[in-house]
Amino acid sequence: MQTPRRYHHGDLRAALLAGAEDTLREKGPAALSLRELARDLGVSHAAPSRHFKDKQALLDALALVGFDRISRTMTTALEEAGESFADRLAAGARSYVDFAVANAELLDLMYSIKHTPEASEELGAASQRWTEQMMNLIVEGQRSGEVREGPLERVGIGVFSTLHGYATLAASDSLPEEMRGQDLDELVAYILRGCAPEA
């Protein structure tokens, strides 16, 4: 199913990440085996340890890939969006939900509890960058007067929670039947009401 052997000219690390993501997507996290990965890539089972000290280290690196990917996706989505907060929010919501559905297992990994205890500096930083990107949207809205004033805890957390919750539920197929595969307009409208200036 893959080029017989020797196909990685020194890019075993990248090949491992790509292979791990594939099996994660296709067979779930429980099926991910370092030895099988090595076999498929035509290297010895001990080779991966040169690039990832641990199975967990591979998973952490994969989560990092996820954060980078959603950040990038979001950035280009926002570049193509209009100027109003409503437009930008809608674009952001769309891209997050799309990412979540297309990368359900990765999203699960990104927010599984494991890597909280300072698993990797890089991972924490990437997660924070992504969160701040969402918060920026709110700050923009506040500057243009479309979002109520106040510290970010006041409304930013609400918006982020709503988007993350919806994305998560959609990804894990946990939305009630009546609400599946619906477009996001109603959700965005609900969020906008939550954000609306005071009077």
Place this chain on the structure above:
Amino acid sequence: MQTPRRYHHGDLRAALLAGAEDTLREKGPAALSLRELARDLGVSHAAPSRHFKDKQALLDALALVGFDRISRTMTTALEEAGESFADRLAAGARSYVDFAVANAELLDLMYSIKHTPEASEELGAASQRWTEQMMNLIVEGQRSGEVREGPLERVGIGVFSTLHGYATLAASDSLPEEMRGQDLDELVAYILRGCAPEA
């Protein structure tokens, strides 16, 4: 650390569930081993298979425990809450977030993608019961005129997403620093605005 042996007089099933939840909480899902569980309980490593055909079956049963627990918690929280929608929403939010933080690994399990493919009839039913319990809150609010009219997709999904998102983020320690350990008043206020009747 536990009664040496023979302590399960026919309640191996319950003992396995309890043990599994403990190690899940204390050492994470990756550390859960059927053989170790059996060892700790003083039975042979093949004994668990009489009660759970599979490791996955044990995990499914554990997720079911989680849905039952949050449902029950929520029910008593709502019984003790006031009559207004604002009060009931606040009570519901509080109990969900508390559950999430106290049972982070269980929550992860409940909403991991695995059991979507009709893993177990019971599990699907429990998950649905819990979702409907949340939706009932909204319907109540609509009846009392505190929540805008319309089908549940309109606002119920928003409320559920917000609560689930916040609970999830809190459980996985992914809330931005400024927003951690804060009380829920601001979040509830944001949700209430999203729910408010039209004029």
Place this chain on the structure above:
DNA sequence: ACCTGAACACCGTTCAAGT
């Protein structure tokens, strides 16, 4: 630097057999 081969201490699952 990057990888191999062998070794170690584990796994989950199955299945005959015991009580």
Place this chain on the structure above:
DNA sequence: ACCTGAACACCGTTCAAGT
């Protein structure tokens, strides 16, 4: 019914040794 013991085909991790 409920459990045991042995067996099978896997794991992750480590470490000397090779190129």
